[in-house]
Amino acid sequence: MNGEPVNSYHGAYRPCNGFVLSYTGSLVGAIEIDGIDPDGMSQKDMEAFSIVIRNLLNILPQSIVLQQYYVHYRELNVSFARRADPVCNALNRYRERHLNRMRLAGARCVLFVEMYPERRDQSSLALFLRHLPRCLHSEESRDHIRRFITYGPARSASHSALEKLAPALETRIRDIVNYCSGLFRTRQLDLDETYRVMKFLATLEVKYLDSGLHCPQAIDTDLSDGQVTPVTMNGTDILRLQNRNKTYARVLSVKQFNFDRFTPGLFARGPIKTPGNYVLTTRYKGMSEASRTLFFFNRKKELERETLSFADFIKGLDDGAEKDRDMQVFRPSLIRKFQELDEAASLKDNLGLVATHAVVFDTDVKELEKTTERLQSALQQNQFSILWETVAQPDVFFDLQPCSDHHGRFFRDIPLNTSQFSTLALFFKSAQGAKTVEDLGDEEAQYIFLSGDDSPYYFSPFAGGRGFLVGVGPVRSGKSFLRTCTGIHWPKYGGFYRAIDIDPGSEPIAHAFGADAGIVRFDGSQDRGFNFFSQARGPDDTRFIAHLNRQLVAMIGANDSEELRRLTGADQLALDRAVRQVLRLPSHLQTLATLVKHCPGPVQRKLARFAGTGAYAWLFDAQRDAIGSMDRKVAVYNLAGIRDDGVAKPLVMAEIAYRILRFYENPEIRACPKWLDVDECHHILANPELTRTLLLDRVRTWGKLLAGIGMWTQSGIELGNIKNWEALRSAASTFIFTADPELNRDAYRSIFNMKEGEMETIRGMIPKREFYLIQRDLNVSKKCILSVEPEQYVLSTSSPAEQTLYFDNVERYGFDAGVRKTVAALAGNHGTEVW
Numbered sequence: 001m002n003g004e005p006v007n008s009y010h011g012a013y014r015p016c017n018g019f020v021l022s023y024t025g026s027l028v029g030a031i032e033i034d035g036i037d038p039d040g041m042s043q044k045d046m047e048a049f050s051i052v053i054r055n056l057l058n059i060l061p062q063s064i065v066l067q068q069y070y071v072h073y074r075e076l077n078v079s080f081a082r083r084a085d086p087v088c089n090a091l092n093r094y095r096e097r098h099l100n101r102m103r104l105a106g107a108r109c110v111l112f113v114e115m116y117p118e119r120r121d122q123s124s125l126a127l128f129l130r131h132l133p134r135c136l137h138s139e140e141s142r143d144h145i146r147r148f149i150t151y152g153p154a155r156s157a158s159h160s161a162l163e164k165l166a167p168a169l170e171t172r173i174r175d176i177v178n179y180c181s182g183l184f185r186t187r188q189l190d191l192d193e194t195y196r197v198m199k200f201l202a203t204l205e206v207k208y209l210d211s212g213l214h215c216p217q218a219i220d221t222d223l224s225d226g227q228v229t230p231v232t233m234n235g236t237d238i239l240r241l242q243n244r245n246k247t248y249a250r251v252l253s254v255k256q257f258n259f260d261r262f263t264p265g266l267f268a269r270g271p272i273k274t275p276g277n278y279v280l281t282t283r284y285k286g287m288s289e290a291s292r293t294l295f296f297f298n299r300k301k302e303l304e305r306e307t308l309s310f311a312d313f314i315k316g317l318d319d320g321a322e323k324d325r326d327m328q329v330f331r332p333s334l335i336r337k338f339q340e341l342d343e344a345a346s347l348k349d350n351l352g353l354v355a356t357h358a359v360v361f362d363t364d365v366k367e368l369e370k371t372t373e374r375l376q377s378a379l380q381q382n383q384f385s386i387l388w389e390t391v392a393q394p395d396v397f398f399d400l401q402p403c404s405d406h407h408g409r410f411f412r413d414i415p416l417n418t419s420q421f422s423t424l425a426l427f428f429k430s431a432q433g434a435k436t437v438e439d440l441g442d443e444e445a446q447y448i449f450l451s452g453d454d455s456p457y458y459f460s461p462f463a464g465g466r467g468f469l470v471g472v473g474p475v476r477s478g479k480s481f482l483r484t485c486t487g488i489h490w491p492k493y494g495g496f497y498r499a500i501d502i503d504p505g506s507e508p509i510a511h512a513f514g515a516d517a518g519i520v521r522f523d524g525s526q527d528r529g530f531n532f533f534s535q536a537r538g539p540d541d542t543r544f545i546a547h548l549n550r551q552l553v554a555m556i557g558a559n560d561s562e563e564l565r566r567l568t569g570a571d572q573l574a575l576d577r578a579v580r581q582v583l584r585l586p587s588h589l590q591t592l593a594t595l596v597k598h599c600p601g602p603v604q605r606k607l608a609r610f611a612g613t614g615a616y617a618w619l620f621d622a623q624r625d626a627i628g629s630m631d632r633k634v635a636v637y638n639l640a641g642i643r644d645d646g647v648a649k650p651l652v653m654a655e656i657a658y659r660i661l662r663f664y665e666n667p668e669i670r671a672c673p674k675w676l677d678v679d680e681c682h683h684i685l686a687n688p689e690l691t692r693t694l695l696l697d698r699v700r701t702w703g704k705l706l707a708g709i710g711m712w713t714q715s716g717i718e719l720g721n722i723k724n725w726e727a728l729r730s731a732a733s734t735f736i737f738t739a740d741p742e743l744n745r746d747a748y749r750s751i752f753n754m755k756e757g758e759m760e761t762i763r764g765m766i767p768k769r770e771f772y773l774i775q776r777d778l779n780v781s782k783k784c785i786l787s788v789e790p791e792q793y794v795l796s797t798s799s800p801a802e803q804t805l806y807f808d809n810v811e812r813y814g815f816d817a818g819v820r821k822t823v824a825a826l827a828g829n830h831g832t833e834v835w
Helices: 043-059 086-101 124-134 139-151 159-180 191-203 206-210 289-306 310-316 320-327 332-340 365-381 393-399 418-422 479-487 507-512 542-557 569-583 592-597 601-606 648-664 688-696 716-720 725-731 745-752 756-763 790-796 800-813 815-826
Strands: 012-016 019-022 027-033 065-076 104-115 186-188 228-233 236-241 247-257 278-286 351-362 384-388 414-417 447-450 456-459 468-472 496-501 517-521 634-638 674-678 707-713 734-738 770-775 780-785
Touching (some): 019 159, 043 756, 086 447, 086 790, 086 815, 104 159, 159 186, 191 206, 228 393, 236 365, 247 414, 351 393, 414 418, 456 780, 468 716, 479 507, 507 517, 507 790, 569 601, 648 674, 756 770, 790 800
Parallel strands (some): 468 734, 674 707
Antiparallel strands (some): 012 019, 065 104, 065 278, 228 236, 236 247, 447 456, 770 780
16 A cells, blocks of 8 residues: 555544544445345336335435445355254255255345535635635634544534434435335344455454454554555556455456446346356546536537437336336336336436446455456446546545545446436345245245355245235246255244155155155055044034035035936935934944945935045055054155046045144144145135135134145146135245246236246246246245255155165165265265256
8 A cells, every 4th residue: 555554545534423433524324225126027127126216215305325345255165954853954064064064155236325514625625724714704604624633534524513414314315225125135234244344354354254343443544454555467457455264356447438428237037146256336526507518518429329228217107007007017126116216207308427447356356357357258248338447546446435435536437317326226136035034934045046146045934914925937937846855844943844745756755754744545455535523523523524515515526427426415414413422432443434334325326436445545545544643754645656647636625635734733732843844735725615725714824833735736727716815825935937938928927916027037947947036025036956965855856766776775784874885876966066
């Protein structure tokens, strides 16, 4: 730093009234912005979002300086809680180790808001000169001159002026937070958090972002850890920050915007998705009226070419039918903003000076070069005209810090209006979900997926007090594999997992938990029949009686003969009487055959196929119930043997659903998390009575029981044809869509209320690796990546040969050792990241 004092390079001075006081006498606060994930946003959404940001800029006073920072950094470590169950603990270790080997990325969006005690167009020197001739007869002017000479610009403002400024800045920050609350989550940073971000920006040490540092009294001398020295390495001018890790950095400036038209979301499509360590920043400093007038006089024609005509766009929204048609493509949060800001949208654009920079940093020069190349490519593809700084690199590095106005000069300022600056918004960020699940008593996330920029997504199907997941995807798109990967981690919560399948899809989950799990196959090869009465809790169990009556009526309704399908009033009375009589018998006599014998001849004939020697007696007239106890951690029901049987399948599904519901709603296990996965759910949802019983009556209240349900199917059209689908859709907390190149846009738009950008993303995803996740309650709509560890592949593979090897190894060596031996045996066929 050329031998100059370190504090001369930083504009931050001291803490003051909960904010940071700068050398120019301003106060600075900061806002953490959760951001909006650009995945699935259409161009219409981008335009609407830019209008909202533009209107925010127009209603803020011109004296405010706004500086946005998008911080992207590698080496984010994840950790899962240690679990008492050895299988759950091993699964957590496998996932944790795999993710940390991938050098996951973190990202943060921070907005610094800088405010001055007097009009922004009056510099400290101008104020000094104004007060100088008045000092002979004005105590206030003498006080100002004395403070300016003694302390400099930072303290030239009176204490009372700063006392008034702090609540004014607080109000402005709160206004911004409230304004943005409908689009994404925001929160004001306290003084310590603001200082930590400043400390990171000055040192490029990521550790400071989440440290426990407190703001010191001498901020200016504390920010830097050491010298910032320009060096040349491999023929490239870079900066070396003398800190613990000797961080290297390169500074990029945007020298000009050579667009015919400023396109909203300029950073969203590529730059913020770049892997690596970097900071993107833009600063907006409003122009005074005098400067604005002069600028328009000199640059009128140039502005006409550069300005994005939002006015035309807004005008179009006022045209009746066209307005209604266009508004349908916007996200609901943006529609609300338009309704709130009709008047604000008509404000004329303000004008300001904008500086846009990027800093790439790393402790490894080779990694620095890779990130530099990737970021340059991403910016140039989005038509940024960029310049990698050389001689001016140290000056520009300090110019892009917060409170940097004290230098009195900026190298790369570009005049832009608020419409243009709004397209440069750094309010986009890959959504990262919630690390803890409030609905499950602040438990950790069930699973961690990846985003396109290598940042983690902490996933749980629970959101907004509900745990209802709808998964849709065609054959061979990776839907079953995804379901297994997430489902196998559910038992770590210490609760129960149930799955109803039309194939062996969930059986690997049961195999993993050995004696704590059970698999029931309805294939006729084993004694797998039901004894309905095993679920009764006495002769007065009204819930069981109602369920059994529904099953008996369904059996009669499944007869081929129309005569045998008719249930008369006398028949119903006879059935009711027979049920009560059997419930009073000893337990070993309580069977369906016994019930049929208690019925008159016509009813016996109608139930003949299901009892005694009937075709379905093996399923419904067992002496001993084959399912047995329901209290195992994991239970998987494989209906492959009866999947094409239109008589048996609905009855079996209804029986399993009844038993699971009754078990999950048992007050004794109320505090245990519970999940039910249903594959090919259209088979169940085609039954209106079962849909009402299983979902409509419960999905909104199961959250109170720590219970949830996942419904998976191959086609959205199958769901759309179901009665009451709109009610189910509105109750869902989570939607998952696997890749579908032949996606039916009209169907997805009407069935799932999806936007154009979302559908386009689903069409272009990579099967068996990428999927689309929507959690409206969390304002999440994004593409996720499922990158699995070799151990998870072994657990989830559907290859018969690989499954046999895995089962044999686990049986011989135990779970953990068996999994590792299988991974080693398959290493020659698969890489370290497999499906």
